[in-house]
Amino acid sequence: MPFIRRNFIAVFLLALSGLLLTSWLTANANAAGNAPRFASLRADKVNLRAGPGVRYPISWIFVRKSLPVEILAEFELWRKIRSQDGTEGWVHKSLLSGRRSAIITGKVRTLYRRADGDVPVLRAETGVQAGLLTCKASWCKLRIGGTDGWLRRNQIWGTYKGENFD
Numbered sequence: 186m187p188f189i190r191r192n193f194i195a196v197f198l199l200a201l202s203g204l205l206l207t208s209w210l211t212a213n214a215n216a217a218g219n220a221p222r223f224a225s226l227r228a229d230k231v232n233l234r235a236g237p238g239v240r241y242p243i244s245w246i247f248v249r250k251s252l253p254v255e256i257l258a259e260f261e262l263w264r265k266i267r268s269q270d271g272t273e274g275w276v277h278k279s280l281l282s283g284r285r286s287a288i289i290t291g292k293v294r295t296l297y298r299r300a301d302g303d304v305p306v307l308r309a310e311t312g313v314q315a316g317l318l319t320c321k322a323s324w325c326k327l328r329i330g331g332t333d334g335w336l337r338r339n340q341i342w343g344t345y346k347g348e349n350f351d
Contacts, residue, residue, distance in 0.1 A: 219256075219258065219259045221255060221256060221257055222255070222256050223253055223254070223255055223256070223285060223343055223344060223345075224253075224254055224255075224256055224264075224266075224281045224282060224283060224284075224285075225251045225252060225253050225254065225281070225282050225284055225285065225286045226247055226249065226250055226251060226252045226254060226280060226281065226282070227250070227279070227280050227281055227282040228250060228280055229248060229249075229250045230246060230247070230248055231246070231247040231276055231280045232245075232246055232276070233245040233246065233247060233266070233272065233274035233275070233276060234274055234275045234276070235274060235275070236275055237260040237261065237263030237265070237275045238263065238275075241275065244274050245272055245274060247268070249314070251282070251284070251286045251314060251316075252268065252286065252288075252314065253269070253285070253286045253287055253288060253314075253317070253342065253343035254266040254267065254268055254281070255267045255268075256281070257273070259278075260275075262277055262278050262279075263275045263276070263277060263278065264276055264277075264278050264281060266281070269288050269290075269342045269343075284316075285316070285317035285318075285343065285344075285350075286314060286315060286316055286317050286343055287314075287315050287317040287325065287327060287341040287342060287343030287344060288312060288313070288314055288315075288341065288342045288343060289309045289310065289311055289312065289313045289315065289336075289340065289341060290311060290340060290341060290342050291311060291340055292311060293308055293309065293310055293311070294308065294309050294311075294336055294340050295307070295308050295309075295336075296308070296309060296327060296329070296332070296334025296335060296336050297334055297335045297336070298334065298335070299335060300321065300322075300324035300326075300335040302335070302337075306332060306333075306334040307329060307332050307334050309329055309336075313329060315327035315328060315329045315341070316328035316329075317341075317343055317344065318333065319350060319351045320338060320344050320348060320349055320350055321349050322349070323337055323338050323339070324336070324337060324338060325337075325338050325341060325344060327341070
């Protein structure tokens with residue numbers, strides 16, 4: 186019986202230390218100048234871990250290459266990320282890409298030839314993943330299946346309000 190109690194206490198303390206370390210890392214990562222930013226998944230299969238290292242259990246598996254994710258924190262070679270649905274965990278930085286992407290939100294959306302919303306070029310359903318090419322003011326240029334078009338920034342997930350880039 187003492188052997189079982191010792192093992193239980195050891196497992197409990199290990200789990201508690203992992204939770205405390207993860208909380209501390211998340212709280213302190215941005216203090217080092219690592220501002221939150223968006224990226225995308227580099228591989229078709231990405232293991233999301235409970236902490237920054239392979240010794241932490243896999244809590245989720247993403248199976249969608251180029252899925253946009255938000256990087257919340259960094260620790261050595263590990264990045265804490267969040268997906269559109271709020272799932273959070275740690276991935277190795279080699280599994281992330283700087284290539285931007287976005288997900289269509291809300292209802293069926295119309296992409297336009299120009300950022301003024303004059304000539305429709307494509308309609309996209311909620312949840313469609315698109316390459317994010319550029320964002321200026323309240324419009325972003327996307328690529329879906331080889332077709333480029335502009336969509337209002339508030340109709341996608343994968344960019345910050347006011348974030349402009351080419």
